[in-house]
Amino acid sequence: MSAPFRDDLRSAGPAWMRGDSPAADFITELTWEQVPREVIDRAVMCLIDTLAAMLAGRASASARAADDLARAWWPAGPATSIVSGSTLGTGGAAFANAVAANAVDIDDCGIYTWGHPGAQVVPTALALAEELRLSGRELITAIVVGYEIAFRAGRCVNHEQSAVHSAERTYRACGSWGAVACAAIACHVHGLDEATTRHALGIAEYDSPDLPMMRAIDTPGMVKHGVGFGALTGLLSADLARRGFTGIEPSLDQERFAPYAEDLGSDYYLPRGITWKRYSSCAWTHPALLAVEKLRTEHPLPHASVARVVVETYPDAARLGTRLPRTTEEAQFNLAWPVAAMLVDGRVGPEQVADARLGSPEIIELCRRIDVVVTDDLTRRYYLSEVNDPEGSDSAVVTVTLTDGTVLSSGRVDHVLYPEPGWTLDEMRDKFTWLATGRLEPASVPRLLAALADLESADDSSVLVRDLASSLIPVGAL
Secondary structure (H helix, E strand, O other), rough: OOOOOOHHHHOOOOHHOOOOHHHHHHHOOOOOOOOHHOOOOOOHHHHHHHHHHHHHOOOHHHHHHHEEEEEEEEHOOOOOOOOOOOOOOOOHHHHHHHHHHHOOOOOOOEEOOEEEHHHHHHHHHHHHHHOOOOOOOHHHHHHHHHHHHHHHHHHHHHHHHHHHOOOOOOOOOHHHHHHHHHHHHHHHOOOOOOHHHHHHHHHHHOOOOOOOOHHHHHOOOOOOOOOOHHHHHHHHHHHHHHHHOOOOOOOOOHHHHHHHHHOOOOOOHHHEEEEEOOOOOOOHHHHHHHHHHHHHHHHHHHHHHEEEEEEEEOHHHHHHHOOOOOHHHHHHOOOOOHHHHHHHHHOOOOOOOOHHOOOHHHHHHHHHEEEEOHHHHHHHHHHHHHOOOOOOOOOEEEEEEEOOOOOOOOOOEOOOOOOOOOHHHHHHHHHHHHHHOOOOOHHHHHHHHHHHHHHHHHOOOOHHHHHHHHHHHHHEEE
């Protein structure tokens, strides 16, 4: 059971604790019965997607390093690392699984977050589900709490960035607001009271990692979006609050951000606020990849016949650059590499950005023939999309010149992120099967999908994770 919030700290609490907190109220009071059906269905699809991303990323060097650290620091506990199958402390499992979920950049993106909520929300909820033996309905409700707080916390943290249209543009990456979302999940499942929850949110926000995202674009490393630290900071913050540790006033309680929190529980962002990825690369590359797919559908396009490629795009996508990558992180945060890989392979999945593929002579040669151009129209549309203007979109134009002089243009291809055109459950199941194949024992894939489809009737959702762990193909064999 949760440790009570000490009476002496509550009675001596700061002035901001005396006002209402829609965020803490939502976190502490939400029940399964209150969650709309479309939100439940979307949360289950988010769970399937993030599990697939974990499996896709578990053999990466970053995930293996995170798992190695977790086994050294949290070697015993009730939760499971999907990387190694080891049982770890709750924080260790959440940390390792979060790193794996984002390791190959095929995890979801969320409205207002400029990043990846699922890679933090789902590993945190799963680790707590194992620790507390949550039912399927309790796990799904916890995931809903995490996403809804992630959207709002991201909006607070980066509220000024959509107005910055210059080379100085920067923002705080996922672990910063993710720490608040993961603290919210822990407060919810531990049944903490409203006062303790508010302190937990304030601790998480104060201690959240800084994560200067655009520096990771310019010099990519395994740090990426800091999702492992977001999950871990959130769990630590809730545990500290349970022990009487106090925090600052969370942004979601501040008057200036009241519009971001006051609709919690009445307007769920989840059904319209998540976009899922078909490509294993930064979302800023996706309009160009869609444009290449369009060209490949309309014309025979053998990669050996490509003399030159021009990608017209917007500044953030252009900033990814065309340098030849030396690591998988550099391949994911790159514009030329995934475009060239799409022309060669017709797909950009984990294999196309894997370290083992970075020596491909065909992809390297095509990268050298790719030029990137920023246009005023695509820039205008991109910045409109960031403030959810209906005219806004992430867009690209790809023009391919063949060796015989033929010029082929995709025309403008728009990638509308929110609201996303929508995936069917069958499409999501196909993505899970694609990314699980070769990483799980084959017979386990349909069994796990059936368990996920029936999750809300499960008395103990941790059975799902244990079944998945028992089906893992060892990382060394991948």
